[in-house]
Amino acid sequence: MTPALAGALRCPVCAGPLLLIGRSLRCPKAHSFDLAREGYANLLAIQKKHAADPGDGKEMVRARRAFLAAGHYQPLMAVLAELCGTLPHEKIVDAGCGEGSYDRFLYDALGEPQIVGFDLSKEAVRLAARLVPEAAFCVGGSFSAPVRDGWADLLLNIFSPFAGAEFSRMLRPGGHLIYAVPTARHLYGLKEVLYTTPYENEVKDTRYEGFDFVTEREAAATLTLEGESVQQLFAMTPYYWNTPAEGAARLAECDRLTTEIGFRFLVYRRQSE
Ligand SMILES: C[S@@+](CC[C@H](N)C(=O)[O-])C[C@H]1O[C@@H](n2cnc3c(N)ncnc32)[C@H](O)[C@@H]1O
Numbered sequence: 001m002t003p004a005l006a007g008a009l010r011c012p013v014c015a016g017p018l019l020l021i022g023r024s025l026r027c028p029k030a031h032s033f034d035l036a037r038e039g040y041a042n043l044l045a046i047q048k049k050h051a052a053d054p055g056d057g058k059e060m061v062r063a064r065r066a067f068l069a070a071g072h073y074q075p076l077m078a079v080l081a082e083l084c085g086t087l088p089h090e091k092i093v094d095a096g097c098g099e100g101s102y103d104r105f106l107y108d109a110l111g112e113p114q115i116v117g118f119d120l121s122k123e124a125v126r127l128a129a130r131l132v133p134e135a136a137f138c139v140g141g142s143f144s145a146p147v148r149d150g151w152a153d154l155l156l157n158i159f160s161p162f163a164g165a166e167f168s169r170m171l172r173p174g175g176h177l178i179y180a181v182p183t184a185r186h187l188y189g190l191k192e193v194l195y196t197t198p199y200e201n202e203v204k205d206t207r208y209e210g211f212d213f214v215t216e217r218e219a220a221a222t223l224t225l226e227g228e229s230v231q232q233l234f235a236m237t238p239y240y241w242n243t244p245a246e247g248a249a250r251l252a253e254c255d256r257l258t259t260e261i262g263f264r265f266l267v268y269r270r271q272s273e
């Protein structure tokens with residue numbers, strides 16, 4: 001974390017600005033947060049912490065890292081990077097950044113923008129900080145986010161909870177939000193193995209208070225996965241936790257899986273007050 005990027009962060013206790021002094025972030029009221037070895041900070045407000053280890057667990061985070069590192073979502077990342085490139089993107093916040101594969105891709109593709117990422121999962125943030133040392137990462141939640149008012153030109157929310165009021169607060173007036181949601185057919189081939197009656201994903205409406213809808217871009221592909229990557233994909237989805245045993249057993253028998261994947265990137269502009 002560089003001093004310039006630390007200046008994007010705010011104190012989770014009093015919301016004051018943070019300054020990087022040595023290996024600690026400090027606010028004017030002397031609240032202090034040490035950087036971990038990997039260079040991230042834990043800025044999760046204690047009272048917001050409902051579980052001992054909130055956010056995605058280690059197993060899920062590591063499955064996502066292995067799957068994304070193999071490049072399976074690269075076509076979707078490329079469309080996202082291209083879309084970001086058409087918008088002001090000097091200062092990017094990635095809310096619910098996960099293990100940082102998207103941030104690595106965007107940092108390289110977009111000419112080294114300033115990136116701040118946060119996620120509830122400490123393991124995800126630890127891996128992200130190692131993968132993208134040029135960015136600033138912290139453990140933090142979207143509903144009480146550790147970024148100061150109006151810092152971001154562009155805020156990304158890729159498959160993580162939508163916290164409209166906080167997203168709006170972190171963006172400068174006129175700044176953009178890209179909200180990535182699954183298409184109706186995203187992972188349908190996986191669901192066909194897991195469930196006897198698979199459903200298509202619900203298609204989200206596009207209106208959010210405080211934002212003007214600008215445009216939408218869809219990215220879709222068909223993946224054929226083999227070996228370990230089949231289980232890695234399963235383990236990084238919410239289906240992992242709510243699939244009946246016989247569905248999981250059917251998938252365990254699969255060495256090869258073909259599935260559609262698809263993201264809708266919804267673009268919004270933050271309204272001015
Ligand atoms: C499906 S993963 C997506 C991660 C990453 N954006 C990606 O696409 O690879 C959802 C992430 O949201 C995080 N998360 C869940 N609730 C959150 C919250 N309230 N604030 C911040 N992150 C949250 C989880 O820990 C998890 O890493």
Ligand SMILES: [Zn+2]
Nearest residue numbers: 011014027031
């Ligand atoms: Zn403080």
